[in-house]
């Protein structure tokens with residue numbers, strides 16, 4: 001029997017659990033201060049309570065006693081920037097920007113150094129752009145940064161279908177296309193791409209074409225010996241963020 005598990009947060013989470021005990025067969029429940037996680041045979045029924053946030057855990061997490069996911073920790077990318085999956089609690093003392101990304105099939109839930117280098121570069125160059133594009137979005141984590149900072153016009157693309165599906169789920173209201181940067185519908189002020197150096201070289205003309213140059217351009221995913229080759233094809237480089245073996249390059253708008 002495959003179980004389904006739901007993490008329910010909000011002021012009425014305990015009331016929701018009581019109702020579930022009455023109307024369905026609760027196979028397991030984990031009660032925390034302001035959250036309950038319930039295991040059920042079927043989908044969660046409608047919950048008639050205001051302000052509940054409901055997140056369904058991935059099937060692997062719901063059905064395994066030891067998946068490795070239970071060892072997940074929040075990832076502190078900078079003092080004021082943290083990435084965590086929804087099933088990991090926020091550290092009580094943390095008050096900065098939080099990116100909540102489920103760890104699924106698509107690349108990019110924050111543990112890779114190239115993602116962290118890109119996030120550091122975004123964080124440093126952030127200038128409240130009107131529009132944002134994420135090339136090679138994976139799970140959607142870099143676009144989620146832009147959304148969390150209040151950017152309302154977001155597009156993203158990826159050549160892998162599981163990534164597109166994951167990003168569409170994470171990035172409500174964003175235009176997420178299957179394919180390279182040329183498939184994105186409009187030109188954006190702030191553009192980010194975290195790709196391998198080989199992929200950067202192949203995609204660079206289309207990436208530059210999607211960039212209005214009114215905001216920063218961030219390219220991540222290059223190893224040290226690959227940085228100069230990519231830098232040589234940019235108008236200039238204004239900043240470099242290094243995390244582990246990976247570098248992100250930033251080009252700031254000229255005016």
Ligand SMILES: C[S@@+](CC[C@H](N)C(=O)[O-])C[C@H]1O[C@@H](n2cnc3c(N)ncnc32)[C@H](O)[C@@H]1O
Nearest residue numbers: 107108115136137138158159160180194199203
């Ligand atoms: C290194 S992962 C980055 C994922 C995420 N943006 C992050 O920073 O964690 C690169 C992603 O780019 C995608 N990709 C590779 N070449 C691409 C291209 N030319 N256009 C769009 N996506 C591409 C891959 O499928 C993969 O999901």
